[in-house]
Amino acid sequence: MPQQWPAADIARMILDGFDDYREHFRQITDGARERFEQAQWQQTQSASAARINLYEEKVSEVSGWLRQAFEDEVLLDVSLWPLVKSAYIGLIDPRLDDELSETWYNSIFCSLFSHDLISDGCMFIHTTRPSLRSHERAAQTRTYRPESSLSALLAQVFADYRFDVPYADLAGDLARLEAQLRENLPDWVCKDPALAVELFSSVLYRNKGAYLVGRLYTQDEQWPLVIPLLHREGHGIEIDALITDEAEVSIIFSFTRSYFMVDVPVPAEFVGFLKRILPGKHIAELYTSIGFYKHGKSEFYRALINHLAGTDDRFIMAPGVRGMVMSVFTLPGFNTVFKIIKDRFSPSKNVDRATVIEKYRLVKSVDRVGRMADTQEFSDFRFPLSKFEPECLAELVEVAPSTVEVHGDTVLIRHCWTERRMTPLNLYLENANDAQVREALEDYGLAIKQLAAANIFPGDMLLKNFGVTRHGRVVFYDYDEICFLTEVNFRYIPPPRTPEDEMASEPWYSIGPLDVFPEEFPPFLFADSGQRRLFNQLHGELYDADYWKSLQAAIRGGKVIDVFPYRRKCREG
Secondary structure, rough: OOHHHHHHHHHHHHHHHHHHHHHHHHHHHHHHHHHHHHHHHHHHHHHHHHHHHHHHHHHHHHHHHHHHHHHHHOOHHHHHHHHHHHHHHHHHHOOOOOOHHHHHHHHHHHHHOOHHHOOOOOOOOOOOOOOOOOOOOOOOEEEEEOOOOHHHHHOOOOHHHOOOOOEEHHHHHHHHHHHHHHHHHHHHHOOOOOEEEEEEOEEEEEOOEEEEEEEOOOOOOEEEEEEEEEOOOEEEEEOOOOOOOHHHHHHOOOOOOOEEOOOOOHHHHHHHHOOOOOHOOHHHHHHHHHHOHHHHHHHHHHHHHHHHHHOOOOEEEEOOOOOOOEEEEOOOOEEEEEEEEOOOOOOOOOOOOOHHHHHHHHHOOOOOOOOOOOEEEEEEEEEEEHHHHHHHHHHHHHHOOOEEEEEOOOEEEEEEEEOOOEEEEEHHHOOOOOHHHHHHHHHHHHHHHHHHHHOOOOOOOOEEEHHHHHHHEEEEEOOOOOOOOHHOOOOOOOOOOOHHHHHHOOOOOOOOOOOHHHHHHHHHHOOOHHHHHHHHHHHHHHOHHHHHHHHHHHHHHHOOOOOOOOOHHHHOO
């Protein structure tokens, strides 16, 4: 039996590494206020990417520390690690971010050992922490009551939430805010003496916005409350909207958005607060939305294994057109798709496996502007054989034998990504009425434009590569051909030199690997002539190379676009 002291020392070194990671995470996060006040939008994007990359950088660093400090026969003796885990539990018990420290420990273990050595004895497959506990602390919120009037309540809120940059027109904004509040809520609510507003004390920051997040409640009912703020350079800070609709607030915390920056000393407490106002959101998504995406991944995995253990659900192939690069399967009762890379791609796809992996990882670090689904990457998933429909498993083994293996009564998925399940846009349009078709095509074009303005070119823009969320938003989810917009060479088709050129089956002009001809989009995107005509009416500029070149020029000029995850009623009304 190994001695106790190596286990305790290993546990301490792992936790010291976590403290170092958390300190760097906090430094980046705490800088969000100054970046907002100084309107440093490009630095905001850089900070977001740096914070995402920080986790893996620090895991690698701590793994290096451990390998230097301990001989392999000690460090890599898996029989020692139940003692390491036990010592670690004792160290994290008093912490306010203990659930995150469990996930960190798991990451270190997985960086040292192969996945076939994973067990709950050595690591935290199941958490040892109570779910959404309060640490016997009062919630970190501020509560306001209309002692004299609703306008006085709102004035007090914004007396408490001040910045080094003044509000541009606070009196006018408060008047609009009160009018919007009265419009959004039933008349009796604003007259109810029990009405209260509870806001999280820390401001949330993302892209160009700052957000006050909380709820309105009476004795019997509650509504979510989000108040976005914008900094208009040269003017000051403006109150941009007031949102009390749960569906709209859910979109603000969507899996298609970049992660918020917010000071949360007790992450579980804040997630519990969010869960109270957004009961339809899984805690995995809420942790991820505030930057703790690795812990979101842990919570997702636990939800998945609990679902498999507690239901008769079985994996099936996902509905829709089969992919040329990825094979996609799903659980009917679990709102997720699982994507694996095929061993052989369609001949029309000029990519390799390493490029596909690079593209999917890129999506994690860029601004998804509400138009690309977030992903989680997994290695060595093990599922019971009985949880697969035979047709599904047969297809997966056929198209990806290097990734999907059957070992007795276990199916090993060596590498996959997970994404939120959506209705493929092509299938949605097949069953939509005229109004729904128009709305979906309007949003499809808007999605392409917003991605482009954020310097993302989808590459393969076929309808089947976009999905429709439960809120009716069109989202891109197939990333094997994405690239930065500024890398693309948009061209017009040269006029034919001769009648023979015009009749030729092959182009009469040279085509480079990054050349794109927007004039070719209509027949490529739409087999249905009616949809083709409608899209041309709605977004015909997408067929013009100069439109794309103008976006490239704006991006190269340093412009950072505004993409709002909410309807701007307060300011526009």
